[in-house]
Amino acid sequence: MSATLKYQEKELKLVGTRPLRPDGVDKVTGRARFGADYNLPGQLIGKVLRSPHALARIKSIDTSAALALPGVKAVVTRDDFAEMPDEMAAVGELMINFRDVTRNMMAREKVLYDGHPLAAVAATGESVARAALALIKVEYEVLPHAIDVVEAMKPGAPLLHEHQYTQGVKPKPDRPSNVAKRLEFGHGDIAAGFRQAEVIVEREFNTKPVHQGYIEPQACLASYSADGQAELWTSTQGHFVFRAQCAKVLQMDVSKIRVTPTEIGGGFGGKNNIYNEALAIALSRKSGHPVKMVMTREEVFSSTGPTSGANVKVKLGCTRDGKITAAEAELNFQAGAFPGSSVNQASMCAFTRYDLANVRIVGHDVTVNRPKVAAYRAPGAPIAVFGVESVIDEMAKKLGIDPIEFRLRNAAKEGTQTYYGPKLGPIGYIQTLEAARAHPHYRAPLGPNQGRGVATGFWFNIGNETTCSLNLQEDGTLTLMLGTIDVAGGSRASMAMMVAEELGIEFDRVRPFVGDTASLGFNFLTAGSRGTFASGMASVIAARQVIEKLRQRVAKIREVPLEAVAWKDGHARPVDATVAQFAPMSLPEIARMAGKTGGTIAGHAEINAQGAGPGFGTHIVDVEVDKETGAVKILRYTVVQDVGKAIHPAYVEGQLQGGAVQGIGWALNEEYVYGEDGVLQNPGFLDYRIPVASDLPFIDTVIVEVPNPNHPYGVRGCGEVPIIAPMAAIANAIENAIGLRLCEQPLSPPRVLKAIDEAAAARR
């Protein structure tokens, strides 16, 4: 069903508490099985040969020497995969061009980035597989490449795809371009808005690609049967989506691939799409053996993820009393080697915290010789918001208005018309701003070279296709089979809590599992902060079906009308002593009799969850800038966010903290460094620096709960909003500390020091 369950306020016993997650003990004791922990008898090891060039035509691939090496059981190249049509195909809500997917998985005419796969081998061991890779002879015609988004957009830039003409411009361009798409959003009269403005701020920003930085590299194990059935174990954010993608590129029936998701050591959007999975199945098909493929960290960096680097221009017009009259932005996003950056979402998120009469955003999706970008937590939004919230801050300062007060004067609220479509429903943006302003952090004193910054973020959150099955077992305990991956956030606990709350029983009585693709119908990715919202809704629907059946059974057993049976505190009871009198029955009592009263009791939901509630957050950060080194230290960090309802507050806090920390890394240190030759120079955690615990203060959180009216417990989703604000908040704090507006991410010591030195030179 196309489901929305309305929010009902009620007394809660379990929702809002903090029980231990069902996967917790296994994860701390090492029993949990991640992608690389699966093995099959007789398995081979698969390895991938990757391009050493940023752009080159493939003149030939000779695998004969590799195949002749003892222990090598199969080699696949471009010749092993069918050509796919150049069109967008839907996989759930994802629109995917499988022509590009097959080419990203295995280069065809050209290699398009350092790390681009062009052959894969399966051998009896890893050393044999590596030796085989070295024996594959590839003839390249190396071509000039384009790696910077601004450079790649220029006419005459080295071209990745000869068939690519910019979409979204009229008339149709007469020559191909690296600009895959131009898009535009907006409403009102932008020129009139700027004419009304008394103050205008305009800035240009540049960000670098950053990686999702999950701890667990991609790992999978595939087994293909001689009758055309495949099994796949993989670390994924969406086993149904992986199945669909593998089926498509391997030209198999969907139901002939069974995908079992492993525990996942982080994803953050980076495990939404297949990399080695279809290669492993193809190698298994060719070799007749199971094939295991585990990426190295270097492969993860060079060939998966990252998010876009971008060039962002923002222009804002305001009246002197702090009313925004016009907001304009241009977002130029690197897509990597194939089109499909998140410039679309970034455009929609850029200004959607403000109630604006005149807005215009132009976005460009630009192919460059880098790995194809992947989603990364609120895809694209942090990039656009880095620019917008920096300009907002600068404007507030120019106007002499407190930055939170300035945002409040322009804040989006229920009824605000967005520039991309819907009117906003009940939202909690103003509440987060007010909570931030009231927080002691906002008034705490600052020392020398210290500064405070504020920024805010918005994310849509989504619902989408979701299924689950809730089975009452013969002792009255329940198993809950979920179809959305628990991407280490603890969502299994939240779903079990909602079911237990509905049934009025203890948390421990509901055992949640994530099922494989044969267990349930299609589930979309765990993405868009949809897990707890959509699977929660499905779980509640299933729980209510179970309650309905329990009441029916008791009505039958006690010989009373169904209407006389209420469900309360884990028992079927008379609705009211005047209607019927019967001894209450507990869940275990009814469960024991289920076989005899008509069979086991279950609830099932197959829904396309509607009514996701937008999320808003306000971040406050204090920094100290070391003027000698340019190092920025985070002194204090507070995340205030409206999550609708925190089912399990500890895990919501974890999301808020985790998002903020990833944003801090993005702001301060993370970046892909390419040489002149287009080769990635820092594919490892030693040279690509993500924040570690010793870099950070405890991240304080304030959970605001403005219930989403379209969820039974008011859930909005919370995983993405917290990564949006940090870059801007930190840039604003640095400006507050040292008076310099930095517009180039990362705000790393060399760059900060350079800005300080340049400012000092200018003053001299």
Added chain:
Amino acid sequence: MSATLKYQEKELKLVGTRPLRPDGVDKVTGRARFGADYNLPGQLIGKVLRSPHALARIKSIDTSAALALPGVKAVVTRDDFAEMPDEMAAVGELMINFRDVTRNMMAREKVLYDGHPLAAVAATGESVARAALALIKVEYEVLPHAIDVVEAMKPGAPLLHEHQYTQGVKPKPDRPSNVAKRLEFGHGDIAAGFRQAEVIVEREFNTKPVHQGYIEPQACLASYSADGQAELWTSTQGHFVFRAQCAKVLQMDVSKIRVTPTEIGGGFGGKNNIYNEALAIALSRKSGHPVKMVMTREEVFSSTGPTSGANVKVKLGCTRDGKITAAEAELNFQAGAFPGSSVNQASMCAFTRYDLANVRIVGHDVTVNRPKVAAYRAPGAPIAVFGVESVIDEMAKKLGIDPIEFRLRNAAKEGTQTYYGPKLGPIGYIQTLEAARAHPHYRAPLGPNQGRGVATGFWFNIGNETTCSLNLQEDGTLTLMLGTIDVAGGSRASMAMMVAEELGIEFDRVRPFVGDTASLGFNFLTAGSRGTFASGMASVIAARQVIEKLRQRVAKIREVPLEAVAWKDGHARPVDATVAQFAPMSLPEIARMAGKTGGTIAGHAEINAQGAGPGFGTHIVDVEVDKETGAVKILRYTVVQDVGKAIHPAYVEGQLQGGAVQGIGWALNEEYVYGEDGVLQNPGFLDYRIPVASDLPFIDTVIVEVPNPNHPYGVRGCGEVPIIAPMAAIANAIENAIGLRLCEQPLSPPRVLKAIDEAAAARR
């Protein structure tokens, strides 16, 4: 729901054809994973210390030396398992005494048979585990034992259980006995019946215990988490029943154990109950590691299965024109070390092929110092029928009536009142007799020392608790998650065929799986020939739900009333051009739009299937007796059976052939040989001789189809009936060949030769 779907005759496209089974290729290529094919990182090997005595009191068990051996990680004994109440508890339709289950799993006060477990160790490898077993010191007080059923029934026989008083006799006995239960069935006036009789035949028969003889020994792998969750992989006929049994004896919540069934290399009733499974979980709990336990063939023979050996007395009275006036039997069944033989089912099956006015059966369930018996394909029935059909044959001969004609004159038919309860519905017994009589085999000439025998069998067949989920995938293919184990019979294919038939699509579009216990609600064992009947009914219910939803979606998409949409040949079409006109939509077309029209489409069934149809079979066998050696050669064998409807005739034929072959083995060679010391002397396939291909002719089959009115395709179930008749049919054939009525199973060369020699001596 408590479901019965009525039979509807219709044109069939798929049901009745012979597509390849989905598990077939994996089984012939070695990819299929059986119990011993599962492994986990860090696993230990578990081994069991078993009693060398038939009966002994355990004075002490000292495990300290074993525990001190390097590599030994845990030892469990009786002290690790809670005492369970001495009462029958329901697990689905099984009534189980968990006091006995815990004691059979791990001896407590006494060891009760050669092979009875009394300790289990988990160690880093098998050799260490074996060495540890040798270090366990057990002090026994060896007691006299009772191994023969007739001996064990005698007053003063060595007693297994001091607390055991014969049930079913009044007044309550004043002293304990090895006779656990006396039961009685019957109707009419047995004495009057024998007074009416003009001819009486009375005989006594003895059978030996035989093992189910599955090729795959019991094997399991268990992993227990520090937070009290367990996973179990095991070769089983009922993963939900195993889960229930483990939960009970380990005092865990049912939902905290997840049981994944492996492919199973035969069961035949022998894998209905736990042996090592709870020990493996207990060892994993104690050691903190996964524990794998694989039985040796010797362990399988000495400690699992077998079926009962029995003493059977049959008395039959008839008029000269061949009308049975009275039928009486006494069935004394070995239960093994704990009560619970199948004497109950044997009693009900003994005469239920005949329409009898006067019947009386007395049965005894007798504990002896042998392994606790387990179900074996039509449990108990072949034993009782060996006696009854031998006497029927003798009576026919005495009366000079053709044995099939004699049976026809007394045959049960629709409306026959059984002596154990129900009236029979539409059945096909007469049809099998007529088909056998018309078969060329029945008229084929015989040579010297050759003989022909006929015998018939009846089995109830059952329904019971069954669940399944059918999920339509986004490309229009379907996955069918089943909860009943496919015990190598090919039932997955049959279920997929019924679903494909309902939907009007190709077989290959429906991919069936057997789910683990977290995927579905409770399913009873694959036992009682219920698989294709009950899971088939559930699958059809689920398919019809899917069709209903498909029609609803198309009504919505095409904007026509639901009633205007028919489902036919895999398409939604207008019921009739006068009602509505719209372009038909195929299953893939609707599936592709499912997300947008309300979410994925699924059907789910949780039923207690009712209306199982009784099955009847008639067997014809030709033998040749080698008078020099006593060897009996099977020359020709024909099985005629009413199966209701053969969904997949090849797999039905396989059942008929397999049952006959197991019956032939039972008849001719199989037996447990114990020494005077109560120790099993032939625990292996070299000394326990099951038939191999070279022993046998091709087994011919004739499928009779009298539809079961309570199944949508008329299925009755077919797996058990074919093992019932062979023992009697072969004994009758031997009698026909050499004129000697043999009443002691097995009809092995020494025994046949002895009878020939004795007869010769008597003639001299």
